[in-house]
Amino acid sequence: MSVLGRLVSSVCSCGSKSGFLASVQKSVLPTYLTTRTYRKIKQEEGEKVTVIKGEVFEDTKNVYVEKAVPDDPCPLRSRGIQITYEDVLILQQFITSTGEMLPREHTNLSQQEFFKVLTCVKMAQRANLLPGTEDQTDKQGNFVPKLNRYLTRYDVGSRTPIRSRGLPYTKRLYRIGDRRLARDAPRVSSRPWSLNH
Amino acid sequence: MSFGRANQQWATFSRVWHILNADRQPAGGIGVLVSRYVQGLHKPIYHPTSDVGDHVVVVNAKKIAYSGNKWEEKVFTAHTGRRKGRVRMQAFKVHELDPTWIIRRNIYRQIPNNLLRRTLFQRVHVFEDENVPAEIMENVTNVLIGPRPVPKAITDYTEEEKDSFPKLFLRDKYFLKS
Numbered sequence: 001m002s003v004l005g006r007l008v009s010s011v012c013s014c015g016s017k018s019g020f021l022a023s024v025q026k027s028v029l030p031t032y033l034t035t036r037t038y039r040k041i042k043q044e045e046g047e048k049v050t051v052i053k054g055e056v057f058e059d060t061k062n063v064y065v066e067k068a069v070p071d072d073p074c075p076l077r078s079r080g081i082q083i084t085y086e087d088v089l090i091l092q093q094f095i096t097s098t099g100e101m102l103p104r105e106h107t108n109l110s111q112q113e114f115f116k117v118l119t120c121v122k123m124a125q126r127a128n129l130l131p132g133t134e135d136q137t138d139k140q141g142n143f144v145p146k147l148n149r150y151l152t153r154y155d156v157g158s159r160t161p162i163r164s165r166g167l168p169y170t171k172r173l174y175r176i177g178d179r180r181l182a183r184d185a186p187r188v189s190s191r192p193w194s195l196n197h
Numbered sequence: 198m199s200f201g202r203a204n205q206q207w208a209t210f211s212r213v214w215h216i217l218n219a220d221r222q223p224a225g226g227i228g229v230l231v232s233r234y235v236q237g238l239h240k241p242i243y244h245p246t247s248d249v250g251d252h253v254v255v256v257n258a259k260k261i262a263y264s265g266n267k268w269e270e271k272v273f274t275a276h277t278g279r280r281k282g283r284v285r286m287q288a289f290k291v292h293e294l295d296p297t298w299i300i301r302r303n304i305y306r307q308i309p310n311n312l313l314r315r316t317l318f319q320r321v322h323v324f325e326d327e328n329v330p331a332e333i334m335e336n337v338t339n340v341l342i343g344p345r346p347v348p349k350a351i352t353d354y355t356e357e358e359k360d361s362f363p364k365l366f367l368r369d370k371y372f373l374k375s
Contacts, residue, residue, distance in 0.1 A: 038368065039371070062364060062367075063360075063361060063362070063363045063364060064363065064364050064367065065363040065364070065365065075365035075366040076365065079365070081365075085348075086348040086349075088348075088349065088350065088351045088354075089351075089354065089358075089359065089362045090365065092351055092359075093364060093365055093366070106368070106369055106372055107366055108366060127348075128350060129348060129349075129350045129351060130350075130351055131351070144289070145289060145293065147262075147263075147268050147289060147292070148220075148221050148260055148261065148262035148263075149262055149263055149264070149265075149266075149267075149268060150221075150262055150264055150348075151264045151265055152264075152265055152266055153265065153266075154266050156266070156269070157269070158266075159266040159269045159270050160269075160270075161269060161270055161271075161272045161285075161287050162270050162271070162272060163272050163274075163285060174265050174266070174267055174270055174271070175265060175266075176264045176265035177264075177265070197264065197265065197267075
């Protein structure tokens with residue numbers, strides 16, 4: 001829940017000759033407010049007139065979680081959260097409605113976490129968990145049918161077919177998932193994620 | 198109902214019909230699961246020569262899922278025996294021509310290479326849609342669960358769940374992109 005007030009005891013030095021230091025308790029508000037007013041653009045078209053308004057509304061359904069490490073600006077690293085491609089409710093917060101990523105200056109993600117979120121979002125879009133990809137075309141421009149897939153790290157039309165996979169000791173394997181995510185992603189068993197099939 | 202010895206025998210050795218939804222399931226995992234039920238390995242009375250296997254109906258075969266970029270990278274090869282008879286096709290093209298081919302191939306190869314394989318494979322019924330003929334649906338009594346737990350899409354969550362989920366950062370007042 002939101003914390004609106006915080007009591008901080010600050011020592012105030014008066015410039016008096018007697019050297020009397022008075023300790024004053026100040027009620028200092030935090031640097032942020034957990035409920036916030038946002039702005040929205042609304043467009044109404046009449047017969048001859050179009051009205052474009054800028055509206056201010058308050059987000060009352062805000063449930064903000066405090067950080068475990070308050071100095072860290074990154075929202076994921078400060079709370080110790082590790083992501084997989086299935087965590088759609090977390091990934092949706094870093095995305096616009098069309099499926100593009102919000103800029104890093106706005107969300108305050110660190111560079112490593114930003115790339116983790118990027119790959120997870122791309123994988124979720126290709127698995128049809130998030131909105132984003134509707135039309136898929138090959139490198140030559142041919143239409144690729146929409147098929148069910150999961151853990152697709154690379155772009156749909158970007159990989160060439162593997163005709164000869166080789167001998168058992170030098171086999172060329174299919175790449176699945178991302179290595180940076182598999183290194184940090186949560187797992188119950190001690191067996192690592194399988195990245196090559 | 199009289200529970201004599203003959204009835205007990207017929208009840209233990211009766212053949213059960215199972216149904217499996219292949220929507221968003223991996224092709225290899227389905228082969229392993231179906232071959233197990235078709236041979237009868239899920240029964241304590243199993244023996245290879247006593248005819249203990251069950252029927253399995255696989256539904257939604259065209260909605261199968263491959264992990265990674267296998268739809269483009271995986272190549273199926275065949276040779277007709279004649280000159281210039283080598284055929285190499287990517288997985289999505291094969292799926293276009295015959296949506297049931299990939300599943301049937303995986304199931305057939307998972308059953309052991311016996312003289313029993315062809316008879317057991319006749320007890321596997323694969324359909325690309327959910328349109329199953331009534332003669333087969335009459336017999337089905339059990340539902341099998343696929344090997345992969347399917348994750349939830351964002352459209353599957355209700356509005357309340359989305360709103361009550363906690364937020365990780367606060368948006369800037371002047372940032373207008375939604």
